[in-house]
Amino acid sequence: MEWTILGAGALGCVMTGLLRQRGESVALMLSERHRGHFHPSLELITLTGAHQLIQSRPRFPEHARTVECLLVFTKAYQVVDALKELRHLPASTPIILLHNGLGVAEKVQALFPNNPLLAGVSSHGAIKERDWLVRHTGKGETWLGPLNDAAKTWSHLVKPLEKALGHAEWSDDIALHQRRKLAINAVINPLTACNNITNGQLLEPRFADVLEQLSEEVYQVMSRLDGDKAETQDAFRRRLQQVIELTSSNHSSMHQDLAHGRPTENEYISGYILANAGNQPVPVCSQLYQEIERKSGTAKPAQRMQH
Template sequence: MTEWTILGAGALGCVMAGLLRQRGERVSFMLSARHRGHFHPSLDLITLSGRHELIQSQPRFPEQARQVECLLVFTKAYQVLEALKGLQGLPTTTPIILFHNGLGVAEQVQELFPHNPLIAGVSSHGAMKEGDWLVRHTGKGETWLGPQNEAAKSWAHLVKPLAAALGHAEWSNDITLHQRRKLAINAVINPLTACNNIYNGQLLEPRYADVLEQLSEEVFQVMANLGDTEEQKDFRRRLQQVIELTATNYSSMHQDLIHGRKTENEYITGYILAHAGTQPVPVSSQLYQEIKRRGG
């Protein structure tokens, strides 16, 4: 049985760890030096039914990188490289699965670990951090894995234990499609909720109807120009569904901005701007600049 090592103990990383442990999988957390010498607490997972479950896991530290069998990276996009640089002892056979939001990081990770199987992960599970080592699973979703290099193509078997733990996990040889479709949703919801200081469901209020429509159109057109064949009505339906399913949630960008943390603006809205070409994207540009102005 593979041990799953979680790098990035945020909301989604902790929920994934909890779901894997519930299925009897071996799970560890790769911790930073500041946790050294501290008692490693149990993870308190609040399940979909509202029940509290204590989840036990093993602590790991960077000097134990050689023991890592499978690495799941749940850090913010801008933290990925720095977090991985401390794991230079990672065996070249260990798969690295990147679960961050946005796009543009995998290429840099490939340079850092040229021989490791590099896999992209996309998940729509809902997760909310309510305290230190206290997380709430707020919604079931789909999880997709796919290869980012040649070495990763022989690791499709990883989806079987993940599917058993998460309810759904599939392998896709065109993982970029799933990444872009998730990014498209994030590029609408995240900057709008962050700049307006609202939770996701408020985007459906009449006062946001015009800007929601304009931004959706911009993002859809950029993705269409990149080769996505999804029809506009299907994109709108998907966007509406995500807003409704996460209605009471605050987006990650909203939470980062409100708490004075760096956001993933560069990897989400920045990606839209970088790939807009000659297409005008005034709403995306305005939101991007506003988040930068506020320090995000």
Template structure:
């Protein structure tokens, strides 16, 4: 089977390299701006500091009928528009959403009512260094699970992803895994983006108060969404601190977006928390959300 990566950003290119390293066939679905351009090999600087070149077959929207398995690694705000172009995608092709944040799945299920649709989360880190040059900055967990009935038949995708990524497990309740990741992102991403710092700097004493208040606000919202599967506030804070320590040298995707003048996934991370906060106030989350909107506005 050939994997097709939709979204040739940092993580998409890293995943292409990791799959190719295991001998998997990989195509990359390119946007119109790449049409007519030479498609080079993807250069990946791996965790050990070694550079490797990987070939991937270039495809465009009109080639959607050839896609056997689609991994969607665009930004959350790009997912729906990117998928709308794939009008000839076969009904049998599984669509796997691997973006940050939440709030897109419902639209995708409406777009592809007959396709197997799955969601995944991954905590691998990646940074873009240049055109078709990326750095793999950190390994992490990956989870995959179904978003509709047809998606439940694709647990067989897990072994290949586990071999390539170092970890991948199946979850029948992938929404719980998404909420757990969203909770971490809703603290780390806006704080690092607004302060233009790496993740590890959040453990400096100057951020202790805001980190405590924001983590409480986010936990309150996420725990109500999770119900009886929610972790306690102290458990969440321990997990948050562990992630910050493990990714101390990394820069969050939101920080990278703002630093490089790109739109961020603010609306699908902090915005998702705000949408589900009522009637409880979340003043720090609200302030960070507004600040991110302001910064994005200055750059457009």
């Protein structure tokens, strides 16, 4: 089977490299700006610092009918528009969403009601140093699971992913993994983006109070959504501390997007917390949401958040 990767950003390119290293067939679905240009080899800097040239097949939207398995690594706000281009995608082709944040899957399901729809959650680290040069900065866990009934028979995709990534597991409750990743992102991303710092700097004493309050807000909202599967507050704090320490020298994706003048996934991370807060007060989360919107030049009225 050939894997087709939509979204040639840092993680999408690193995943391309890791799959190719294990002999998997991989195609990159490219955007219009690459049409007519020579498709260069992808250069992957491995965890050991070695440089490897990675070959993949270039694909464009008109090739959608040949796609056997689609891995979507675009930003959350790009997913729907990117998939609209693939209107000839066979109804039997699984679509695997691997973006940050939540709130997109429902729109994809409406676009492709018959396709197996899956979600992936990965904690691999990746940095795009320049076009077609990416660095793998850290190994992590990868979880895959179904978002609709048609996807429940696709657990066999885990085996080749496990060989390529070092860890991959199937979860029938992938939404739980998505929410737990979002809870971490909803603390780290806006704080590092607004303060222009690395993840590790969040552990400095000056951020202790705001880190504590934001963690409390996020935990209260997400634990209510998790119901009887909610982790304890202490477990959440330990997990948050561990992620900050493991990624201490990294800049969060939201920090990078803001620093480079790109749109952010604010609406799908902090915006998701605000939309699901109900009567729970979330003043810090709300303030950070508005600040990110202001910094990115997309400020919205306050009521926009409660969708």
